[in-house]
Amino acid sequence: MTGTALRLGLDLGTSSLKAVVLDPSGAVVATGSSSYATQAGADGRGAEQRPADWLRAAGQAVAEIRATLGHAATAGIGGIGLAGQLPTLVALGAAGPLPPAVTWLDDRADGLARAVVEEAGGDALYRRTGMRIDGRYLAPMFRHHFGHRHGDVRGILSAKDYLCFALTGRSVTDPSTAAGYAVFGLEGGAWDDELVRLWQLDPALLPEIAPSNAVAGPLHEAGSSLLGLPAGLPVSVGAADSVASALAMGGLEEGTAVVTMGSSTVILDSVRRPVLDGAGRYILTPHAAEGWYGREMDLLATGTGFDWLCRLFEIGPDRFAAEALAAPVGAAGVSFAPYLGGGEQGALWDPSLRGAVHGLALRHRRGDILRAFLEGVMFEIRRCLAVLGEAQAPRRVVVAGHLAASPGLLGMLADVLHLPVAPWPGASPAAVGAALNAPVAGAAAAAAAGASAEPSEAADAYEALYEAYLRRYPLAAR
CATH class of the missing domain: 3.30.420.40 (ATPase, nucleotide binding domain)
Incomplete structure (x- = not known):
């Protein structure tokens, strides 16, 4: 060095x-x-x-x-x-x-x-x-x-x-x-x-x-x-944290969507043309590099919702993941609308939305509720990617945050999205993106994301579950 x-x-x-x-x-x-x-x-x-x-x-x-x-x-x-x-x-x-x-x-x-x-x-x-x-x-x-x-x-x-x-x-x-x-x-x-x-x-x-x-x-x-x-x-x-993260995680590559999961979840892809959405469902922001743009969608309370459930049930993140993964696909019939931050953005843009749990019965366990929350978050990510896909469909996804550290949760997201999902290694992607923009001549790009999780047989089951979720929590009328 x-x-x-x-x-x-x-x-x-x-x-x-x-x-x-x-x-x-x-x-x-x-x-x-x-x-x-x-x-x-x-x-x-x-x-x-x-x-x-x-x-x-x-x-x-x-x-x-x-x-x-x-x-x-x-x-x-x-x-x-x-x-x-x-x-x-x-x-x-x-x-x-x-x-x-x-x-x-x-x-x-x-x-x-x-x-x-x-x-x-x-x-x-x-x-x-x-x-x-x-x-x-x-x-x-x-x-x-x-x-x-x-x-x-x-x-x-x-x-x-x-x-x-x-x-x-x-x-x-x-x-x-x-x-x-x-x-x-x-x-x-x-x-x-x-x-x-x-x-x-x-x-x-x-x-x-x-x-x-x-x-x-x-x-x-x-x-x-x-x-x-x-x-x-x-x-x-410097740059906004969302596009700095995208620069680090996906580079300037069309067809790659990055999902940065912190207090909120940012979904962003990189495009060469400033294409606006006819329904205004995503924001279009200048990228960290001139001539590029980011199509961005933000889910407001995913990480804070995760932390809230950890506090509510008095468990840590590892226990949360273990119990959620032990629950069956579809959370034994429980669905969770993860709008816990007082409204939602993402594809919905409705400040009146609130969180909801549907289908609870005496037979359900804590793990079913935890899995239902994660499935709800992942369904909302899929809903956002579907909006981006109307003009340019992402071919792969790179994820940073707590999901990236868990092979089981990463595989679950690949199943829900029906797309390959790669984890971003531990360092803050926004800080890495900031470093990539540091004025140092002749420096190389950052290291690539890890090996992708591929959709499994469970992906087929999620097709019907996703459609049922959309019927229960449809797009808001604009």
Whole structure:
């Protein structure tokens, strides 16, 4: 590990900051992480975080990297790439961020956003932005939370953009992250003046836009002190965590869909043409590489639903998987609609949806309920892939998250999808994708996903079960 071809990637996620270092071949040689808390707002609602906690976590995660590599190897880091949760709002004041940051989990601006979108026309906004705008985008968040404090604000940034600002002093975003501001024009690839006026936003508050792999600037002295790395290292502008994950897991390859399972589940494929969905069921976002786009669908409460069931039944993830796999295909007649986050996106886009368990009887066991939940999540993933398949059908799937670590669950997903499913190895795919965009010349791509699980005989049984699930939980009328 000599020379300056080591790449450091930082992913500022929803609950923790993950760091990875790639060697010149693209292999992961060190990882680090540090978590932070999410709090409700002063009104007891919402989901807020402290930007200072993100910076503390960045320092701790990179300290873990330095301890693993040692001084000599750490000196070989030639550049830093960034990725981050989207959209999460940071308002900058004269002396730094005006805490707290309002995360993408916060729905308090939904009412305002709904009124503006209805007046402007949701379909028209979708054609203009590629997004299904709601109160979790930065412009409506800012108007709701900071509209009365315009005089205090010097700029607005998403979470990843704030991390870039803290490391380099430059206020800059990339197209994939800019899409989360709700004022980015997909066709023009720039801030849209009409959308800026729609949300009553001062354009002077917006950062400049540059390609995700462009150099935002050198690591300045404060960034050097924070990370314990030499000042002057080039830092990339970075990308949204969803497209950074897709870059790592599937590369820029049409026909490969990536499924990233964290607090929510992101389903995304890569396409060369900006093709919008006639029904607006997926969002179309600029990719981490120029000239490419990601068709993205998000299931809101899959990982949080998994964790909730673990707490409810007082079991760990391994026990959850073992009992679910021991239950029969079809969960002995139990079905579970996994809409546990107060509505759903995915292919449904219905904020009124709630979770439901159907078919319970006294004969059922805990494992039947756990399997039914997993089958419900997998049926929703299949529903999303079917929507993407109307224009371009995925030929294979790569999965990251808790399912990827279990051969049994991976095989179950292959059966439900009737597609080969490959696991992504342990390191955070968004952090790896961030490292791939680090400004280091001559570096190789990341290592490939693992061997695919192929559909088994159980796949045939899931055809009828999936059709029954769709009849019980149909597409919402639009």
